[in-house]
Amino acid sequence: MIFHLDTSTTQPLGVVLLKKRVDANNSSELQKAFAQWLQQTSNFVFDCTKLDFIDSSGLGAIVSCLRKALEHQGDVKLAALGPKVAMVFELTKAKKLFSVFSNSSEAIQSFRTVSPK
Amino acid sequence: MKTLLVIKKQEYEWLIDLLPGVHPLLVPICNKPFIEFLVDFAILAGSDALRIVSDGVLGSVEHYCENGSRWGVEISYGSMRPADDIYTVIEKNRRFCLEERVIIISGFLFIRYNKKSEYASLFTSLPSGELLSCPHGSISLTGTSTTKTETPGTLPFSLAALDSIGKYYELSMEILRTGLTHYVIPGYSSEEDCYIGRNVIIQKSAEIIKPVIIGNNVQIMTNSIIDSNSVIGNNVIIDRESFISGSIVIGNTYIGEHLEVKNKIAAGNLLIDPESGTSIVMEDPHLLTAMTQSRVAGALLRRVVHALGATFLILLLLLPWLLLRPILGLQGKWKRKREQYFTRLPGKNVTLTNTTIECTGVLSALAKALSLDRFTLLFKVLSGKLALIGNQPLPVNPAIPLLPNTHAVYRPAVFSYAEAEEWPEIGIDTEIVEHYYAVHSDPLKDIAMTQKALFYRTH
Amino acid sequence: MNPIITLTLQANLRYVRIASIMACNVAEIFADFTCNSTDIAEFCHAYELSVSEAFTNSVRYAKPSQPEKQVTIRFSSDNSSLAVSIIDTNSQFNPVTQAPDISNYPEGGYGLFLIHRLMDTVSYTREDGTNILTMTKQATITHDT
Amino acid sequence: MNISEKTINNYTIISLKGILNASSAPKLKTYIAGMPDEQSLVIDLENVEFLDSSGLGALVGIARKKRTSRAVMKLARMNERVKKVFEITQAYTLFDIYDDVSAAAEV
Numbered sequence: 048m049i050f051h052l053d054t055s056t057t058q059p060l061g062v063v064l065l066k067k068r069v070d071a072n073n074s075s076e077l078q079k080a081f082a083q084w085l086q087q088t089s090n091f092v093f094d095c096t097k098l099d100f101i102d103s104s105g106l107g108a109i110v111s112c113l114r115k116a117l118e119h120q121g122d123v124k125l126a127a128l129g130p131k132v133a134m135v136f137e138l139t140k141a142k143k144l145f146s147v148f149s150n151s152s153e154a155i156q157s158f159r160t161v162s163p164k
Numbered sequence: 165m166k167t168l169l170v171i172k173k174q175e176y177e178w179l180i181d182l183l184p185g186v187h188p189l190l191v192p193i194c195n196k197p198f199i200e201f202l203v204d205f206a207i208l209a210g211s212d213a214l215r216i217v218s219d220g221v222l223g224s225v226e227h228y229c230e231n232g233s234r235w236g237v238e239i240s241y242g243s244m245r246p247a248d249d250i251y252t253v254i255e256k257n258r259r260f261c262l263e264e265r266v267i268i269i270s271g272f273l274f275i276r277y278n279k280k281s282e283y284a285s286l287f288t289s290l291p292s293g294e295l296l297s298c299p300h301g302s303i304s305l306t307g308t309s310t311t312k313t314e315t316p317g318t319l320p321f322s323l324a325a326l327d328s329i330g331k332y333y334e335l336s337m338e339i340l341r342t343g344l345t346h347y348v349i350p351g352y353s354s355e356e357d358c359y360i361g362r363n364v365i366i367q368k369s370a371e372i373i374k375p376v377i378i379g380n381n382v383q384i385m386t387n388s389i390i391d392s393n394s395v396i397g398n399n400v401i402i403d404r405e406s407f408i409s410g411s412i413v414i415g416n417t418y419i420g421e422h423l424e425v426k427n428k429i430a431a432g433n434l435l436i437d438p439e440s441g442t443s444i445v446m447e448d449p450h451l452l453t454a455m456t457q458s459r460v461a462g463a464l465l466r467r468v469v470h471a472l473g474a475t476f477l478i479l480l481l482l483l484p485w486l487l488l489r490p491i492l493g494l495q496g497k498w499k500r501k502r503e504q505y506f507t508r509l510p511g512k513n514v515t516l517t518n519t520t521i522e523c524t525g526v527l528s529a530l531a532k533a534l535s536l537d538r539f540t541l542l543f544k545v546l547s548g549k550l551a552l553i554g555n556q557p558l559p560v561n562p563a564i565p566l567l568p569n570t571h572a573v574y575r576p577a578v579f580s581y582a583e584a585e586e587w588p589e590i591g592i593d594t595e596i597v598e599h600y601y602a603v604h605s606d607p608l609k610d611i612a613m614t615q616k617a618l619f620y621r622t623h
Numbered sequence: 624m625n626p627i628i629t630l631t632l633q634a635n636l637r638y639v640r641i642a643s644i645m646a647c648n649v650a651e652i653f654a655d656f657t658c659n660s661t662d663i664a665e666f667c668h669a670y671e672l673s674v675s676e677a678f679t680n681s682v683r684y685a686k687p688s689q690p691e692k693q694v695t696i697r698f699s700s701d702n703s704s705l706a707v708s709i710i711d712t713n714s715q716f717n718p719v720t721q722a723p724d725i726s727n728y729p730e731g732g733y734g735l736f737l738i739h740r741l742m743d744t745v746s747y748t749r750e751d752g753t754n755i756l757t758m759t760k761q762a763t764i765t766h767d768t
Numbered sequence: 769m770n771i772s773e774k775t776i777n778n779y780t781i782i783s784l785k786g787i788l789n790a791s792s793a794p795k796l797k798t799y800i801a802g803m804p805d806e807q808s809l810v811i812d813l814e815n816v817e818f819l820d821s822s823g824l825g826a827l828v829g830i831a832r833k834k835r836t837s838r839a840v841m842k843l844a845r846m847n848e849r850v851k852k853v854f855e856i857t858q859a860y861t862l863f864d865i866y867d868d869v870s871a872a873a874e875v
Contacts, residue, residue: 130437130440130442131442131444134428134435134437134442134444135444137424137426138423138424138425138428138435138444138446139422139423139424140407140422140423140424219861221855221858222855223855223856226855241851242865242867243854243860243861243863243865244865245861245864252875255866255871255874255875256864256865256866256867256871256872257866257867258866258867258868258870258871259845259867259868259871260867262868499624501746503746522624522701559744636790636791637791639789639790639791640787640789640791643789643818643820668849668852671818672820672852672853675789675790675818675820675822676820676821679789679790679820679821679822682790683790722857722858723857725857725858725859725861725862726861726862728828728829728831728832728835728862729825729828730825730826730828730829730832731821731822731825733821733824733825733857734820734821736856736857737820737821737853737856737857740856741856
């Protein structure tokens with residue numbers, strides 16, 4: 048999990064590169080870290096380029112990140128979902144909760160065009 | 165007329181990995197096993213005998229088709245070597261091919277036909293030789309025609325090679341959308357684009373949109389939607405609020421709550437995207453249900469409730485057991501057998517004493533009514549090795565060393581959910597029922613189900 | 624399980640056919656009352672083969688030091704299944720079996736594998752110096768629908 | 769078990785009749801051992817009433833011998849009961865199996 052703050056946008060944007068797996072073993076790690084990041088910004092892009100396995104705990108963690116971001120008037124957008132991960136999102140209807148982009152620069156760009164309040 | 169089917173293992177092997185547990189020749193297309201389409205075609209073409217030749221294992225195909233008497237055609241089986249060409253195969257089946265005209269279908273092919281067309285007279289009049297071919301196989305005819313007629317310009321049938329999951333999906337959708345009246349499709353149908361099997365339970369709030377094929381013993385739960393272009397196999401449960409569209413749900417699959425299956429193939433715990441061939445395993449129990457349940461707390465509570473329940477039963481049954489066990493033992497009606505069973509943990513087995521009480525006489529009837537045959541097993545609940553109610557313990561089969569992975573939720577128990585629901589205790593239906601309850605139960609329901617199991621076992 | 628018949632034979636390959644014919648006949652009589660006619664032949668063949676295999680094994684592993692060795696075949700049944708036990712006094716063996724690697728042209732080692740595939744349950748117990756291999760198969764009762 | 773022999777083309781046709789089990793398999797092995805190793809065979813199983821794994825083992829043994837001496841061994845006219853044993857053990861993958869003796873003896 049690599050986190051960096053992108054300041055090229057009007058408001059700082061948290062870009063998170065997720066690791067290979069987000070599952071029952073490490074999903075709490077993501078949730079804990081996310082609470083920290085929320086103190087710096089409320090807008091996030093989760094870059095899923097490297098993510099190739101996700102189970103329901105991982106999915107739950109990502110959904111809970113989204114919920115917290117929404118509570119802070121922010122958003123979590125997803126980028127570069129691999130085929131297997133995309134299937135899990137579709138199957139559980141979680142895909143409808145997120146804006147999904149084919150790569151992270153598109154996702155970052157989308158935060159620029161829609162000016163945050 | 166006779167028909168010789170030559171299908172090499174190499175041609176269908178790809179399907180084994182994708183849909184494990186079912187022989188590729190028996191893989192359902194619109195709920196009808198693949199081989200049956202060919203059997204139907206052979207019969208339409210006037211065959212009175214059909215031989216299936218392969219270099220792969222045909223055991224389950226033989227078991228399914230038997231000698232063909234069900235269709236009124238004589239079915240036999242032959243073997244070949246992987247390197248054999250079609251001429252060698254014909255030589256190896258010379259006796260079968262002798263004297264009569266033989267249609268030879270070679271390859272893992274689907275034949276598109278229309279049951280209303282006249283094939284029998286067509287095939288007797290066609291000249292010998294190859295009739296149609298495609299990169300993955302061909303259909304040809306031996307012997308000479310008895311009548312002299314003009315060969316028609318186009319034949320009223322065509323070939324579709326099955327060489328990828330995408331083709332399989334496309335073909336199923338093609339039949340579902342446009343070809344249902346061309347074939348014999350299982351199920352009751354009052355409209356030509358809707359087939360429903362036996363014992364199908366559809367909740368009032370569920371919605372079903374044509375064209376659709378639904379198999380036998382299917383449950384479609386509250387508020388779920390079966391959108392158009394779906395094939396639901398036998399013994400399937402579509403749980404609450406789920407949405408199925410343009411998808412094939414192979415038999416014996418459980419689709420959990422709140423799921424959305426769109427343009428996919430679901431088979432057991434596998435979900436396959438036919439376009440890319442990607443598949444994910446839904447072995448994670450949460451993916452089978454709503455995502456938010458707290459599993460750990462539930463598990464602990466369940467264990468406590470089960471242990472309390474078991475203690476209660478032990479106290480209740482101790483006296484009858486102490487009284488009846490020695491008597492029945494002396495009468496030789498108390499039979500015990502120790503066998504190895506799978507536990508929840510892979511690789512770990514548990515030895516259970518399987519008691520059977522011979523049901524003759526008042527005392528053994530009483531012992532059976534009180535479920536004394538399960539008495540000793542109750543102690544395994546206290547030690548946490550078994551649950552009070554759950555799945556029937558699976559015996560360790562040396563041929564299958566690991567727990568079959570169809571059991572995404574497997575909780576070996578003293579009593580089984582199937583017993584509580586009075587389902588037959590063997591067969592695939594049981595598995596589905598147990599699976600359903602294993603996913604849906606909570607500790608309180610478990611107590612109620614245990615009561616039910618105790619009650620039904622006495623009747 | 625009610626006992627039906629017990630047969631004790633000298634541990635000699637000469638008698639393997641007696642054992643397997645007997646198994647076939649007992650199975651036929653049993654199946655006649657329980658299953659549909661179509662499955663009888665297959666049911667009987669399973670017993671004929673399995674007993675042939677088990678008896679052959681018992682004779683093959685009999686210690687040559689005791690030439691008067693015997694093998695006992697015991698049949699018993701309940702309403703729907705027939706059990707046959709092969710009892711001998713050979714040394715203990717490991718009944719777990721796997722498929723022989725056919726590509727090596729093995730001349731033996733198919734016996735227990737076949738039994739496992741033909742029968743529903745196969746259990747092995749060792750009691751007071753005897754081996755008891757019990758094979759059971761459920762007579763398929765086909766329901767008319 | 770009865771063993772009879774005839775010749776078609778370059779093949780010796782061995783016809784078996786009766787039971788092929790542990791007690792009769794040695795007879796078949798001895799019979800085959802009395803023939804030259806290079807002799808190609810067709811074994812006609814039509815009248816084999818019963819075959820168990822000892823019988824199968826004997827046939828597999830002959831096949832192996834013929835293979836090492838570059839001779840051919842084929843099987844012909846297997847009935848359903850015999851076929852079952854070949855199927856469970858997958859031994860059918862080792863043999864060329866014909867439904868007709870003369871077809872087997874041709875190639």
